[in-house]
Amino acid sequence: MFKRIKTKSWIWIGLALVIVLGLFFYFVNLSSVGPSINKNKGVQLTQNGAGQYQTVIKDGHYLTSAARGLTATSQGNQVDTKDFESGLLNVAKSHFKTGRYIFQEGQYLSSDTMSSLLGRQSDSNQNGLNPKDNGKTDSSREPIYIQSMTEQDFMTKDGSNLRLAGMVVGVAMNTQDIYQKEQFGANYYQNISEEQRINYGKKIAPKIIKRIREQEGVAKNIPIVLAMYANAPEDSLGGGYFYSEATSKRSTSLTAWTPIDQKTVVFPKESSDGSSLGSDENTGFTNFKNDIANFFPNIAGATATGKFENGKMTSMKVTVTTQFYSQTEIEAFTNYVSSAAVKFLPSSANVQITIKTANETQALLVRKSDDKSYEVTMM
Template sequence: MTKKYLVLALLILALVITGCTPNQKKDTEVVQNTEEEAKTVVIPSLQLDENYYRTLMPYEESASRGLVVSNLNTKYDMKEVELGLFRISQTEFSPDKYMFQEGQYLKKDTLQKWLAREGQTKEGLNPNDEGLTGEEKALKTPVYITHIVEQNYLEVVDNKARLAGVSVGLSLNSIYYYTKEEYGAVYEQALTDEQIKQNGERIAEEVVNRMRKIAGLEEVPIVVGLFKQNSNNAIVPGTYFEYGVASKGGNLSDWKPINEEYIMFPSSEAEKKYRDLNTVFSNFKRDVEEYFSNYTSVIGTGYFKDEQLQKLTIEIPIQFFGSAELIGFTQQLAGYMKANFPASMNVEIQVNSLDGAEALLVKEAGEEDAFVHIYNH
C-alpha cells in the first residue's frame, strides 16, 4: 500500500485554522474598530477549507480564557462545547463571508457572577439554595448552568473589520453532584431532559437580555446553543441539543433541535443502536489485539448526526521500546484499517504512548488508503 504523509500542522486546530502557502496573494491589512481603540489587524489570504474560519492576526484570546477548565467536568466536554458551537455558528455565519475571533465581550468576572447562585451574587443565574441541605439542593435547586462560551464573528466593510454576530454556548448539567455532609460521600441526582431544556431556554433568554446591555452587542445577531454535559466519568463528550437565534437587536426566536450524539465503541449502547458498526469495530479491535495482545487496548468514539456516522475516532494507547516496532505496528494498523472499514467511512486512528502522540492514520470518506504520519521519524 502506498503510504502518504499528513502534515501535522493541519491538525493543530480542529475547526479554526489559518496559514499561508507559497505563491499565495498577500495577506490583507484592515482596521478593526473596538470599543477601546481602532487597531490594524491582518486577514490571512488563505482559507484552507470551506468549513474553516479565517482568523484575525494577531490572535486575540478570549476575555474569559481559563474558565472552561474549572467549570466543566471532563476534557471531552471542554473540547466539544467549543467545537459544537462552531458547527452551529456555520449555519448562521458562513465561513466564506465571516471571520472568527474568540469572545471579547463577556469578561471573566462577569461570567463568574452569572454562573453563581442567586444567593451568592445578585446576577447569579443558578437558583438560591440558602437554608437547604445537600439532598434538598439536589431535588429543589440544582445547579443548572456551569459555563458560558462566547465566539465572535466579524466581516470586513470598507476595509474595516467589525463585529457582525456573536455565538454563545450554555453548558448545562445533566447530573448534579452533592454531599449530605461536609467531606462526605458524593451522590448523584440526574436532571431530566425536560428540566434541562426548560431551564436552559429560560437562562438563555436572560443571557441575551443582559448581552444587549453590553456596549457593542446592542444590535448584532446572537446565536445561543444549549449544551448537555455528560457525567464526570464519561469518556465521550456531551452534545448540543438545540439552538436559537436573536436577530439584530431582537430576542430569541424559535428553538431549532440538533440531533447529535457521541457513542463509545465497543459498548452495549453501540450494540443496541448501531449493531453493524459495532461488529465492524469489534473485528478491527480483535485484529489489533491479536498483533500486540500484551499491552494494546482499542477505544473508539463515533460522532453521529441525524443518526448517521460522521466520523469514527479510535485511540490506541501503547508502550513501545523501539522505532522499528512502532513503524511495524503502524503499517499493520493501516492494513487492518483498509480491511475492516468501508471506503465510505471517515476514520481517524491516534496512537499514543506516555511520551505523547506516536502515529496518526486518517482515512477520509471515499478513500481506500489512509494518510499516515509517524511522529519524530
C-alpha cells in the same frame, strides 16, 4: 541585429514594470485590513482555507477571549471542552457563511461578566443563571445546571474596520452535577434528567440574551444564536452533544427551538445499550479490535468514540493502548493497524487512530472521509 536588441529592451522594461506594480500592491495591502499578518500594529486577518473562517489578528497577536475556559465548577468531563468549541463552530457555519463573515473569539462578555452569569443567583449576584442554593445536600438540592458558556463573534468589513454582525453563544448544560456535602469532603453525584435540563435551558435563555445585549458594542438588532449542549457525565469516555438552538433577532425574543440531532457513541457498545445507533459501526470496530489483537497480542485494549449527526457518523476517534517498546514492533504494528482500519472502520467518516502506551503516544493515523489510505505519523 537592431530588431533583436529592441525586443530585449522591451522585455526588460516590461519586467521592471511588473516588479514595480507588484511592490506597489504589496505595500497597499499591508496598510489595509486584509489577509496579511505581517503588520505589527492594527487589525489583520489570517488566510482561510476552503470552508474555514478568516480570523482576527490584532497588533500581531491572535485575538483571544478573556472569558474562555471559565466554568461554574471545577468538575466535569475534560473531553467536552474541545468538542464543545469545535462543535459550536460547526453550528455557526449554518448561520454565518465562511466566505462572508470573519470569526473572532468572544470579546463582549468579560471574564467578570461570565463568572457572574455562571454563578448561583444570590443577593450579591442577581445575574447568576444557576438557581439559588436551597441548602439541601440530598436529591432535593438545587443542582448547578449551567457548567460553561462560550461566545463566538462574527464580523464583517466596514471600510478599514471590522463590525460585529452576529454572535453564537454555546451553553453547556450539566447532565450530572458533582458536589460535596462539606469542604474537601467526598464527591456526590446528582443526575439531571433530560426534561429538567431542557426546561431550565429554555427558562434562562432570555436572561442570557438580555445580558449580552446590555454589553457595550452589541447592537440591539444583530442576530444572536444560542446553541444548547449536553455535557457528558464525568466518567464517560465520549464527549457531549448539541441538542437544540434558537435565534434572537432583536430584543430578548427568541425563535422557536430547533432540535440538533447530534449524538456521541462509545465503542465497543455495552450490551445494555438498546439503541440501534452505531450498530453497524460497532460491528466493524469489534472486528477491527479482534483482528489487531489476534495479530499482536500485546495490545492492552482499544476503544473509540463516534460522532453522529442526523443519524450518520461524521467522525471516529480510536485509541489503541499497547505494551510495545521496540521501535520495529511499533512500526510493524502501526502498518498492520492502517491496513486493518481500511478494511473494518468506516470509510465515509473522518477517522483518527492514536496508538499509545500508558505514558506516551507512539503513532497517529488519520484518514479523511472517502480517502483510500491513512496518513501515518510516527512519534
